[in-house]
Amino acid sequence: MVEKKDIEKLIIQNKKSTLKNHWNDVFIYNTTKYSGEIKPNELLIWRSAHFLRGAYPIFHLTFDQNGKMNGIKMERNPFHKLLNKISIGFFIVLVLVVLFTTEFKTALIGIIGISVIGTLLHLVMSKAKKYETKNLTDELKEAIGNIERANNPELVNKPKADLKKVKVKEWTFTKILTRIILYPFCLFILYLCIQMILNPDPNHSRQRPLGIFGIIVVGGYLVADITIIVRNLMKNKNYS
Numbered sequence: 722m723v724e725k726k727d728i729e730k731l732i733i734q735n736k737k738s739t740l741k742n743h744w745n746d747v748f749i750y751n752t753t754k755y756s757g758e759i760k761p762n763e764l765l766i767w768r769s770a771h772f773l774r775g776a777y778p779i780f781h782l783t784f785d786q787n788g789k790m791n792g793i794k795m796e797r798n799p800f801h802k803l804l805n806k807i808s809i810g811f812f813i814v815l816v817l818v819v820l821f822t823t824e825f826k827t828a829l830i831g832i833i834g835i836s837v838i839g840t841l842l843h844l845v846m847s848k849a850k851k852y853e854t855k856n857l858t859d860e861l862k863e864a865i866g867n868i869e870r871a872n873n874p875e876l877v878n879k880p881k882a883d884l885k886k887v888k889v890k891e892w893t894f895t896k897i898l899t900r901i902i903l904y905p906f907c908l909f910i911l912y913l914c915i916q917m918i919l920n921p922d923p924n925h926s927r928q929r930p931l932g933i934f935g936i937i938v939v940g941g942y943l944v945a946d947i948t949i950i951v952r953n954l955m956k957n958k959n960y961s
Contacts, residue, residue: 722790722869723789723790723865724784724788724790724872725762725782726788727872728764728868731864732755732759732764732766733753733755733756734755735757735758735759736757736758738758738779738798739799740800742756743775743799743801746767746769746774747775747800750774752768752769753768754860754864755768756768762784762786763784764781764782766782767779767780767798768857770854770857771853772852772945773846773849775800775804776846776849776854778797778857778858779795780793780795780861781795795858812835812839815835819832820832827925834931834935838938841907841938841942842938844903845941845945848942848945848946848949907942911935911936911940913932914931914933914935914936915932917931918932918936
């Protein structure tokens with residue numbers, strides 16, 4: 722069993738979990754292992770993610786009256802919560818602006834386009850967040866495991882089968898079906914965006930910026946998903 726005083730040694734920067742501190746960690750990309758807030762029966766531990774700096778979780782480690790760890794959970798950091806609210810508000814305002822400043826037919830097409838791009842952007846962020854969260858969780862579990870083995874020498878020779886990492890199931894039915902549907906759709910959207918850039922409608926000056934934005938979002942989704950597939954396959958190969 723791991724004690725609170727031992728895990729406290731992992732915290733290099735002792736500071737409160739406030740919006741200001743998480744804002745700084747996001748934009749400075751704090752790789753310190755770890756920043757954290759020390760409370761009487763709880764430790765809050767975090768560090769910046771690599772790809773999505775603002776999407777890193779805060780790990781809440783709880784302890785009993787004897788200082789023994791009895792639980793761990795995750796929550797979004799204050800900056801991530803604020804960013805989500807701002808993003809939702811931005812898309813709502815954007816839809817309302819399109820709805821009230823253009824003709825109904827054009828507005829309908831614009832809203833559908835915004836919805837599609839917003840959905841793909843959400844998928845990109847969700848995949849990256851899930852990937853980053855898993856890496857950070859594994860990293861912290863390994864650090865805690867090292868402390869536990871250091872305090873309990875009998876665990877050093879623990880069979881490797883008990884410590885083996887779980888392989889990522891990259892080719893599940895749901896993932897395959899999602900990619901079969903989304904990949905061709907993304908290629909179609911990319912084609913439309915390229916046409917909007919190369920052959921814009923003179924009556925719609927916003928087509929080029931929207932086309933560029935669409936390419937960034939759709940291309941970002943494809944690159945992120947393919948990158949995650951390759952990395953997971955390489956990890957699974959190393960685990961075998």
